[in-house]
Amino acid sequence: MHRVVVLLIAALAIVLSSAPATAADALTPHRISLKDGRSFDLQAPASLRITPLAEGFKRPRFFTRSPDGRIFLTDMHDLGDNTRGAIYILDGFDAANGKVGKITAWATGLRNPNSVAFLKDAQGIQWIYVALTDSLLRYRYTPGELHPTGSAQLVARFPDRGMSAANGGWHLTRTVVPSGNGKLYVSIGSSCNACVETEALRAVVIEMNPDGSGQRIVARGLRNAVWMAMVDGQLLATSQGVDHLGPNMPNETFYAIKPGDYGWPSCYVTGKAIKADPKYPRKEGCANVLHPLATFPAHASALGFDVFAKGENPQLGDEIVVALHGSGSIRLGHGYKMVRMRRDGSGQRDLVSGFLRTGKVMGRPCGVLRVGPDAFLFSDDKSGVIYYVRP
Numbered sequence: 278m279h280r281v282v283v284l285l286i287a288a289l290a291i292v293l294s295s296a297p298a299t300a301a302d303a304l305t306p307h308r309i310s311l312k313d314g315r316s317f318d319l320q321a322p323a324s325l326r327i328t329p330l331a332e333g334f335k336r337p338r339f340f341t342r343s344p345d346g347r348i349f350l351t352d353m354h355d356l357g358d359n360t361r362g363a364i365y366i367l368d369g370f371d372a373a374n375g376k377v378g379k380i381t382a383w384a385t386g387l388r389n390p391n392s393v394a395f396l397k398d399a400q401g402i403q404w405i406y407v408a409l410t411d412s413l414l415r416y417r418y419t420p421g422e423l424h425p426t427g428s429a430q431l432v433a434r435f436p437d438r439g440m441s442a443a444n445g446g447w448h449l450t451r452t453v454v455p456s457g458n459g460k461l462y463v464s465i466g467s468s469c470n471a472c473v474e475t476e477a478l479r480a481v482v483i484e485m486n487p488d489g490s491g492q493r494i495v496a497r498g499l500r501n502a503v504w505m506a507m508v509d510g511q512l513l514a515t516s517q518g519v520d521h522l523g524p525n526m527p528n529e530t531f532y533a534i535k536p537g538d539y540g541w542p543s544c545y546v547t548g549k550a551i552k553a554d555p556k557y558p559r560k561e562g563c564a565n566v567l568h569p570l571a572t573f574p575a576h577a578s579a580l581g582f583d584v585f586a587k588g589e590n591p592q593l594g595d596e597i598v599v600a601l602h603g604s605g606s607i608r609l610g611h612g613y614k615m616v617r618m619r620r621d622g623s624g625q626r627d628l629v630s631g632f633l634r635t636g637k638v639m640g641r642p643c644g645v646l647r648v649g650p651d652a653f654l655f656s657d658d659k660s661g662v663i664y665y666v667r668p
Contacts (some may be wrong), residue, residue: 571622
């Protein structure tokens with residue numbers, strides 16, 4: 278009898294561990310009131326609370342923690358190719374009360390700053406790296422500083438035709454990520470929706486030393502990897518697919534980056550398959566194209582994400598939270614929400630939704646930053662708001 282009971286308990290444990298979302302995950306309305314007078318509901322689990330942490334930004338993008346624990350935030354100002362971008366410091370973040378002590382413009386007059394990163398080089402110098410459309414810059418970083426304490430050093434140059442009519446006006450963002458091996462990784466988007474590039478540094482992820490030397494391409498054919506992060510020694514990245522294959526193809530993608538070929542413009546992901554785009558055939562086909570860890574609906578525009586450690590909490594432990602910025606077509610309506618999934622890409626489901634309401638866009642989620650075992654910030658780069666999600 279005892280053995281039967283043990284077997285029944287074990288079987289129940291297996292069922293529960295593989296069960297779909299529970300009632301605790303069911304989304305309920307959360308009222309949001311902004312300083313511009315708008316009020317609306319976002320949908321999220323009842324066990325979570327969503328509040329605006331800071332407002333009044335132009336186009337806030339991605340967060341980074343400094344070595345001294347401060348939160349840095351990039352702001353690209355608008356959708357055009359401009360030199361009005363800024364980097365802000367959100368000092369004195371109070372997790373208990375959901376407030377920021379002081380917001381300081383660390384640097385202004387920047388060309389589309391999409392991300393910043395911190396890295397200490399082999400000589401022990403702490404640097405802050407700033408990824409702009411045309412270049413990667415670095416400054417010596419002093420803990421507690423409110424503005425750059427030294428002049429900028431040029432680390433690398435990137436293709437910078439930006440929004441010019443000559444190349445269709447595509448993909449201004451660059452993302453820089455430090456690794457544990459002392460290297461830097463930078464993603465550079467394509468110059469077009471789909472085309473055969475004439476510039477080597479397009480639709481790639483490159484690796485380099487902290488001073489910019491030793492540059493090499495490690496991943497090719499990533500149309501637009503807008504956000505990347507190093508997690509447990511693995512470089513993770515989201516990427517966005519082409520626009521000309523209809524409303525439901527291709528899928529947006531999430532990769533564990535390995536050196537190799539990711540297919541664009543000749544191959545695309547649809548479901549679990551990788552298919553050839555007949556507009557851009559190539560001799561080698563798509564057999565060697567690397568598969569994504571996870572996919573999202575077509576044109577949902579997967580951008581920022583962060584990873585929650587295993588066993589930290591019953592809410593988000595061992596999961597990844599991803600911002601789906603939203604499709605360019607409001608009628609299509611894919612994205613405009615935050616989703617959650619397991620570390621292996623399975624079990625994907627909504628976490629925060631409601632930014633698209635009856636044909637009206639209330640916001641577009643962009644960057645994500647874990648600020649506690651069960652709490653995170655995310656940016657809305659349409660309304661200029663930083664949200665705080667916590668128990």
